[in-house]
Amino acid sequence: MTIFNSINTTASALTAQRLRMDVISSNMANVDTTRGRLVNGEWEPYTRKQVVFQEQEGSFTSHLNAARGNTSNQAGGVKVSRIVEDETPFEMVYDPENPEADETGYVRMPNVDPLREMVDLMSASRSYEANVTVLNASKSMLMKTLEIGK
Amino acid sequence: MEPLSFSAVSSALPLSKTAANSKATSVANTQNSFASFLKESINNVNQAQNESDVLTNKLARGENVDLSQVMIASQKASITMQATLEIRNKAVEAYQEIMRMSV
Numbered sequence: 001m002t003i004f005n006s007i008n009t010t011a012s013a014l015t016a017q018r019l020r021m022d023v024i025s026s027n028m029a030n031v032d033t034t035r036g037r038l039v040n041g042e043w044e045p046y047t048r049k050q051v052v053f054q055e056q057e058g059s060f061t062s063h064l065n066a067a068r069g070n071t072s073n074q075a076g077g078v079k080v081s082r083i084v085e086d087e088t089p090f091e092m093v094y095d096p097e098n099p100e101a102d103e104t105g106y107v108r109m110p111n112v113d114p115l116r117e118m119v120d121l122m123s124a125s126r127s128y129e130a131n132v133t134v135l136n137a138s139k140s141m142l143m144k145t146l147e148i149g150k
Numbered sequence: 151m152e153p154l155s156f157s158a159v160s161s162a163l164p165l166s167k168t169a170a171n172s173k174a175t176s177v178a179n180t181q182n183s184f185a186s187f188l189k190e191s192i193n194n195v196n197q198a199q200n201e202s203d204v205l206t207n208k209l210a211r212g213e214n215v216d217l218s219q220v221m222i223a224s225q226k227a228s229i230t231m232q233a234t235l236e237i238r239n240k241a242v243e244a245y246q247e248i249m250r251m252s253v
Contacts, residue, residue, distance in 0.1 A: 004226055014218040135222070142229050146236045 003142065010135045012056055012077030017128040019080050020051045024121050031112045034100045043100070046110040047085040054081035086111055191237075195230045202227040 027048050030036065036046030056077040058066075088111045096105035202223040208215045 003229075007222060007226065011218060011222045014222075015216055018216060018218065135225075139225055139229065143232065146232055149240075 006138045007135060009077045010131050010138065012079060013131040014128060014135075016051075016053060016078045016080050017124050017131065020124045021121070021128075023049050023051050023083060024117055024124060027112050028114065028117050028121075030110060031114055031117075033110055034098075034107060036110065045090050045108050046112065048088075048110065048112045050084050050086060051080045052082050052084055053078050055079075192234065195227075195234050198223075198227040198230045 030046035033046040035043040037044045056079045058076050062076075090111050091109040092106045093109050094105055095101055095107045098107045101107045202220075205215055205220045205223045209217065209220050
């Protein structure tokens with residue numbers, strides 16, 4: 001329905017930010033995980049994951065309208081196109097007591113920086129709040145419209 | 151601001167005589183199209199309510215649904231319901247206005 005365009009757009013943003021939050025929580029939970037993935041019989045630490053946002057393709061109707069010269073409804077939502085792994089090298093920590101330590105006493109730790117994750121977390125939750133505000137404003141506009149002529 | 155002009159109305163007036171023959175059918179047509187439009191709109195509202203119901207049930211059963219989706223579906227249902235109520239109020243108001251006519 002066309003009156004819900006802005007709400008649908010905001011809904012896509014809420015879903016995307018939710019997924020981002022899931023990925024951040026996964027990074028935070030695995031900050032000390034030394035056995036993330038088995039590569040050639042050898043354990044590799046957890047690799048930090050990141051989401052990639054992409055603008056959502058408009059619906060067929062919106063493309064048709066654009067082709068006919070109508071400028072209305074060009075608004076597109078957002079979607080997570082993929083989840084990529086951070087390529088930065090693993091952190092080497094000297095800890096000979098650790099059962100995962102190699103012959104030289106170093107342990108390979110995940111490339112997750114908790115500080116950075118916290119900042120990302122704040123960013124995600126603020127973005128979520130902003131989108132909820134947009135949704136509420138959109139709803140109150142619709143409700144105000146219903147008051148016309150009262 | 152443009153001054154009011156009745157050119158559109160007056161140009162339509164000569165047509166009204168020829169249209170008079172098909173007046174009965176056109177009224178019936180209008181009533182029909184209005185009825186189908188109303189029916190369709192109410193079906194849409196009902197669909198929104200059902201969608202919200204299904205999502206709420208899924209959430210209650212612990213299935214994999216986004217809480218935001220559930221909330222948004224319920225908000226959509228609420229807005230369409232309010233719009234329907236407003237339209238009903240207007241229709242009833244118009245009916246009562248007609249019934250108050252002194253004869």
